[in-house]
Amino acid sequence: MGKLRKKHNWKGRHQSDTQQPADEAKTDVVVELQAVDRLKGVDESNALVLPANKAKKKKAWVTPVSTKRPLTKKQRKELQTVLERKEKKVRRADILSKLAEVQEARLKLPVLAEEQVIMEAVRENPCVVICGETGSGKTTQVPQFLYEAGYASGIIGITEPRRVAAVSMSHRVAKEMNLSTRVVSYQIRYEGNVTSDTKIKFMTDGVLLKEIQKDFLLQRYSVIVIDEAHERSVYTDILIGLLSRIVPLRNKKGMPMKLLVMSATLRVEDFTDNTKLFRIPPPVIKVDARQFPVTIHFNKRTPMEDYTGEVFHKICKIHRMLPPGGILVFLTGQAEVHSLCRRLRKAFPFRKSNEESAFKRHLCHQSLPRIDLDNYSALPVDEGDEDREAGIGDEEDEGSDLEIGDDPNDAEEKADPSIPLYVLPLYSLLAPEQQAKVFRPPPPGTRLCVIATNVAETSLTIPGIKYVVDCGRVKKRFYDRVTGVSSFKVTWTSQASANQRAGRAGRTEPGHCYRLYSSAVFGDFSLFSEAEITRRPVEDLVLQMKDLNIDKVVNFPFPTSPSAEALVAAEQLLVSLGALKEPPRTGRVKDIEQARLSCPITPLGRAMASFPVAPRYAKILALGKQQDCLPYVIAVVAAMTVREIFEDLDRPAGSEDESSKLNQRRARLTQMRRLWAGQGASLLLGDLMVMLGAVGACEFAGCTPKFCEDNGLRYKAMVEIRRLRGQLTNAVNAVCPEVGAFVNPKMTPPTEHQVVCLRQIVLAGLGDHLARRVQGEEILDPKWKNGYKTPLMDEPVFIHPSSALFKTLPEFRAVWSEVPLGLDSVEAEWVPQLLPQYCHFSSPQESPSPWFCSSTGTLRCHRASTFFRVAWQLPAVEMEYPDGLERYKLFSRFLLEGQVCPKLKKYVGRLLSNPSIMMKTWAKLQPRTEALLGALVSKRVDCRDTLYSVWKTEDKFLLSAYCQWLPEALHQEVAKSWPPI
DNA sequence: CTCTCCCT
Incomplete structure (x- = not known):
């Protein structure tokens, strides 16, 4: 016991750390700096990975001392030794002070107080749950505890739900431990710095899941730490389920392994009270957070309609009445963010002299010399505004000194340049340069105000925020559990996420959170948001699990199980894609039911599972080698997988100048789209052809930011596509080496024949996403005239005006994802040939009468058919005579x-x-x-x-x-x- | 005709 305590004592570590020879330490730091500089593919907008000022300082002492004059050899040598000694001393002092800093910072973290408790729990239990809010320091400290307590006989693996976190945490821990990134490393989808010396490995959860496919027992690891388990990302959930089985297996085989589940909120019952998951409930260790207090202010009333108006008024009041400090506002979507930004910039403009140079470019024309007040007063003032204003402040907070009074004479809508507000939008798809602005200090004399979506809740942390304004809502995607069709809706958030939002105000000093809803409404919020796995289709997860030979997915120990319908739908889709064996259709009802949920994987399914894309796209890839189409198929699948490859140019402009620029770029993109879509045959590949053209052209130009900017492409998306093409090419070669696929940066457009082939291959993967133009008798509403029906939805869908097929309106087309943008026109007779699993065939036709085909040696005939569910008539096609x-x-x-x-x-x-x-x-x-x-x-x-x-x-x-x-x-x-x- | 956020 005493021995253990000593081992875990930070003082002990402190000493051993400082005893390290300075030279060795130096090389480590230098290596790490280089690694930071070279960081690729990481969202540079994150404060955690931005090269800080510190880096510069450190570089200075790396530069060699260089004042040399003609001296004798001896003198020179002497002088050099002196200099070297001096330099060494300086370095050592520097390192010592840095170490002291680090140790001090570590000491402030509450998790350090719990080290002994944590390590004892880990020693005595195979699985341990650690519960601590953000700011407790568990992510950086727990891996160090494990390492120092001797758990690094194998690798200590830590999973994160986001790539940025994996990368930045690995760097931070390497620095804190003063170890090289050869030892403390990371691995994310496209890159990593893992070496044979790696002892602590940060990775994204998906990476570890893929590793389980290769080695089910994870034999290289001695400990797995699942971080941010409360976020309940699908991969994290599955990992916990798998590890609950792997850990006992390892222990049984005499290769002990530990599992730590780290969660922020106290909602750990899904892990601890789930006997299917852990037969013996794992111990839960609570760690306090070091957060500054945040005062919560509720509204007395809850605006149901115009909550953005309410947000606007609240920001105005904070800005006018409260002491300095950044404001962070949570809204639900891009459009809302932009419109509020515009409104606030009009209300609190600031002069050019206050602007940063980067900012100038965009806004210089916006700061008008004088504002037409009449024009502003004509802006719609929110109805019922007064009513709501009167209700500001809730009983709970009466008398709080930062409670904002309600002055009905407030004239927020009048422009007030005397108190400039530095308003910035923030959402995930915003270009990284724009995102990076929120991490820089605002121009002097202004107050920072960030209007954000959910990205600011977990993914990005903005410094200097003192006030949070929370509209209480989120935009969420909803899936129909049977059809898988999705839609977006704005709903109330959960209490947990509202608290998470509030916490963003207390990172640097005590803060305030203004909730634009009453405490009663808050009380009605669900405690936590549902686990993602229960909210989305699971065909990808089911395929991965079948590949792990988990045939009965229903029996899998999910922390929270997906619904039975979702599981059945997933197996059905995988069967129709040929990834799973078709279950028997005869036998006892009960057996049939059982069989439907335990179809074994097929060889095709194994190949598909090895492709890191959605199963529908994996099927397309698997068919891709035909007719030399593979490079195109890979490019198309990569483009379909990456979201939003075109920049959003429809956003409202901030100024006339910006508006005319946007118009120019829009026109350019439309022109390019037409060019990429091509003529004649290639046009029928529709938006796929546009994407293929865009990808090809961009790659041809070297995938530069300039090319993307000029042609309306999102640079980040194009970089992702480029890397995905590489990864998919490797994956296809691994399954089928004889195709010898490679990424050709100078890919030529597909031939007419290949275009037909591509259209068919894509159709084969998107069978259930087929749509047919609304026919004469079906037009119940004049609006439906150019609409399309899909087998899954009652309401028709429409071709997007920017689609390559907008003018063509083919009878049949394939859609993908849920956006009606992606289209590929489909010939009716392909459907029964390529998607027989979705067709009901009539008996063979009498004329032409069935015949014997001497080349195949089989019986052939013509059969008509109808498409499933919707019973669309399909033309008779030649096919095998039925059994x-x-x-x-x-x-x-x-x-x-x-x-x-x-x-x-x-x-x-x-x-x-x-x-x-x-x-x-x-x-x-x-x-x-x-x-x-x-x-x-x-x-x-x-x-x-x-x-x-x-x-x-x-x-x-x-x-x-x-x-x-x-x-x-x-x-x-x-x-x-x-x-x- | 309008898309929150992540991952292999």
């Missing part, structure tokens, strides 16, 4: 006619009955028809291939049955040359 007795009858008829085996042709004239009697219903009355049919059925022979293979083992097969059709005189001759191959 069944009829097919045997037909086959025997063609056999007798000498079509199957040409050698039998010479006996046709000698047959005792006409072969066509095989088809009559009274055929059974004839012994010879029955003999022939019976023989074929007994060996399941209904095509040439199976007939030949039976003859290989049984060369007299069919001889006697056939002889019954011939006069006895011929029997011997026939027997001699049997089988007639």
